[in-house]
Amino acid sequence: MSDRKVKVMIAKCGCDIHERGALTMLNVFRDAGFEVIYTGRYQSEEGVAKAAVDEDVDIIAVSDLSGSLVIICRKILAALAEMGVDDIKMMCGGLLSEQDEKDLYDMGLFAVMGTGSPVQASVDAIKEVMGIE
Amino acid sequence: MDEQRIYGALEGLKKKQKRALSRAISIVENHEEGMEIVLDYAYQNMNDNALLIGITGPGGAGKSTTVDKIIEEFRKRDMKVGVMAVDPSSPYTGGAFLGDRIRMFKHSSDDGVYIRSFGSRGAMGGISEGTKNALYLFKNYDFDVILIESLGIGQDETEITNFVDVTVVTVVPGFGDSVQIAKAGMQEIADIFVINKADKPDAQMYYNQMKEQLLSIPEEIRPLILTTIATTGKGIPEMVDALIDVGNRQITKRQQKEEARVRSEIRSQLLDRLAERLEGDVEALAEDVLDKKMTPFEASRKIDAKVTIG
Incomplete structure (x- = not known):
C-alpha cells in the first residue's frame, strides 16, 4: 500500500525580508495534504538545491518579493544540474514583470505566480504537475 | 513495482551515495512496492x-x-x-x-x-x-x-x-x-x-x-x-x-535494547499487515455495531476468531 505524499520545499534566497507569502503558502500546502519544508530566509541557492536533494522533494517553490526571481531560480537550477538532478520540479511566486514571467517559463518552471494570484492556483498547479486529481 | 527506482536506490546504497539514501528513505517512507528489497539489504549491511x-x-x-x-x-x-x-x-x-x-x-x-x-x-x-x-x-x-x-x-x-x-x-x-x-x-x-x-x-x-x-x-x-x-x-x-x-x-x-526493539519491530510490522488485511472486516462490522446489531466487543471477537482460523 503506497502512502506517497507530495513533498514541497518553499525556498527563500538572498536579501529579501518579505516572508508573509512563504508563510501563507506553508499553511495552504499543508492543508492541501502536502508535506512542506521551509528553508527560512536568506539562504543560498546551492544550500537550497542540496537540501532539496537530501529531502528528496518533488517540488521547489521559490518565493521572492525583491524582483530577483529570475536570478534565484536560474542559480538553483544550475546547482541542481551540477548535481545531476533533473527530476525536481520548480515553481515560483512573488514580484515579477511580464518579461520575468516569460523567462521563468522558458527556464522550465511549471508555474509562475505573480502577486495577487489566488493560493488555490498554486495548489492546483502542483496537483496537475504531480498528476493527482 | 518500479524496478529501476528500487534497484537504482539499492545500487546507490551499496556505493554509499547520498542521493541514494534520499531516494531509499522516500521509498520506505512512502511504503512503495519493493521497499522490502531495500530494507532487507539495509538491515543486513x-x-x-x-x-x-x-x-x-x-x-x-x-x-x-x-x-x-x-x-x-x-x-x-x-x-x-x-x-x-x-x-x-x-x-x-x-x-x-x-x-x-x-x-x-x-x-x-x-x-x-x-x-x-x-x-x-x-x-x-x-x-x-x-x-x-x-x-x-x-x-x-x-x-x-x-x-x-x-x-x-x-x-x-x-x-x-x-x-x-x-x-x-x-x-x-x-x-x-x-x-x-x-x-x-x-x-x-x-x-x-x-x-x-x-x-x-x-x-x-x-x-x-x-x-x-x-x-x-x-x-x-x-x-x-x-x-x-x-x-x-x-x-x-x-x-x-x-x-x-x-x-x-x-x-x-545495546544488547538489551536490541532485544526490545526487535520484538517491537516484528510486532508493529505484523500489526500493520494485519490492519491492512482486516480493514474490510472492520468496516463491515462497524456498520453492524452502528446499527446496534452487535457490540464493538463482539465485533472484535468475531474478527479475532477469523484470524485464528485463517
Missing part, C-alpha cells in the same frame, strides 16, 4: 559505528535550535552527522509542515551533515514507521553521530529509547513543576535532561526542583541535568561532552 542520540521534549522547548548547535559542535570535532527530524502530520489532511530544518538550514551546504525531515504520518510513539526504517538506511552510511529529533508530544515518547543510545529530554522552565517530572515515562526514558532557555528567571528554581525529584533514583542510573541557552550556544560544548560520555556508557545496553 548496517553498521553499529554511529552514536545514536534521541532528542525529545515538548514543542517550543528549543529542540531544533539545540540540534542546530550540537551539529555545529560535532562538526568542530570533525564528526559526520546525520539528522532525522520528525514533525507532526495532520490527522485530517495528512499534510505536514516540517519546520525543524529551518533552524538547521545553514548546515545544508555542509557535506558532512545530512538532514532529513519526516512527517509523523499517524505514529503515536514519537517516531513513525518510516522513521524507524529510515534509521536502518542511515546506519548503512559512515555517520559518527545520528541525531533523531522526535515529536514533542510530551507524554508518549517512550518508544524512541529503544532505538537510540542516549535519550535527551529537553524541557524549559515554566513547563510544569515537579509533578510533571514525576509522571511515568519522563524520568525513565531520559538519560539526560536539558533545561533550555536557562536565562529565564525561574530556571534555577526549576533545576533545583528537578534535582530533588531525581534524588530517589540510584546514582549510577540517575539522569544528568544540564542547562543550556541554545540560541547563544551556552552549555552546548558541555552537552556534547555529556552525550559522548553517556553514550559510551550506554553502549553496554
Whole structure:
C-alpha cells in the first residue's frame, strides 16, 4: 500500500525580508495534504538545491518579493544540474514583470505566480504537475 | 513495482551515495512496492559505528535550535552527522509542515551533515514507521553521530529509547513543576535532561526542583541535568561532552535494547499487515455495531476468531 505524499520545499534566497507569502503558502500546502519544508530566509541557492536533494522533494517553490526571481531560480537550477538532478520540479511566486514571467517559463518552471494570484492556483498547479486529481 | 527506482536506490546504497539514501528513505517512507528489497539489504549491511542520540521534549522547548548547535559542535570535532527530524502530520489532511530544518538550514551546504525531515504520518510513539526504517538506511552510511529529533508530544515518547543510545529530554522552565517530572515515562526514558532557555528567571528554581525529584533514583542510573541557552550556544560544548560520555556508557545496553526493539519491530510490522488485511472486516462490522446489531466487543471477537482460523 503506497502512502506517497507530495513533498514541497518553499525556498527563500538572498536579501529579501518579505516572508508573509512563504508563510501563507506553508499553511495552504499543508492543508492541501502536502508535506512542506521551509528553508527560512536568506539562504543560498546551492544550500537550497542540496537540501532539496537530501529531502528528496518533488517540488521547489521559490518565493521572492525583491524582483530577483529570475536570478534565484536560474542559480538553483544550475546547482541542481551540477548535481545531476533533473527530476525536481520548480515553481515560483512573488514580484515579477511580464518579461520575468516569460523567462521563468522558458527556464522550465511549471508555474509562475505573480502577486495577487489566488493560493488555490498554486495548489492546483502542483496537483496537475504531480498528476493527482 | 518500479524496478529501476528500487534497484537504482539499492545500487546507490551499496556505493554509499547520498542521493541514494534520499531516494531509499522516500521509498520506505512512502511504503512503495519493493521497499522490502531495500530494507532487507539495509538491515543486513548496517553498521553499529554511529552514536545514536534521541532528542525529545515538548514543542517550543528549543529542540531544533539545540540540534542546530550540537551539529555545529560535532562538526568542530570533525564528526559526520546525520539528522532525522520528525514533525507532526495532520490527522485530517495528512499534510505536514516540517519546520525543524529551518533552524538547521545553514548546515545544508555542509557535506558532512545530512538532514532529513519526516512527517509523523499517524505514529503515536514519537517516531513513525518510516522513521524507524529510515534509521536502518542511515546506519548503512559512515555517520559518527545520528541525531533523531522526535515529536514533542510530551507524554508518549517512550518508544524512541529503544532505538537510540542516549535519550535527551529537553524541557524549559515554566513547563510544569515537579509533578510533571514525576509522571511515568519522563524520568525513565531520559538519560539526560536539558533545561533550555536557562536565562529565564525561574530556571534555577526549576533545576533545583528537578534535582530533588531525581534524588530517589540510584546514582549510577540517575539522569544528568544540564542547562543550556541554545540560541547563544551556552552549555552546548558541555552537552556534547555529556552525550559522548553517556553514550559510551550506554553502549553496554545495546544488547538489551536490541532485544526490545526487535520484538517491537516484528510486532508493529505484523500489526500493520494485519490492519491492512482486516480493514474490510472492520468496516463491515462497524456498520453492524452502528446499527446496534452487535457490540464493538463482539465485533472484535468475531474478527479475532477469523484470524485464528485463517
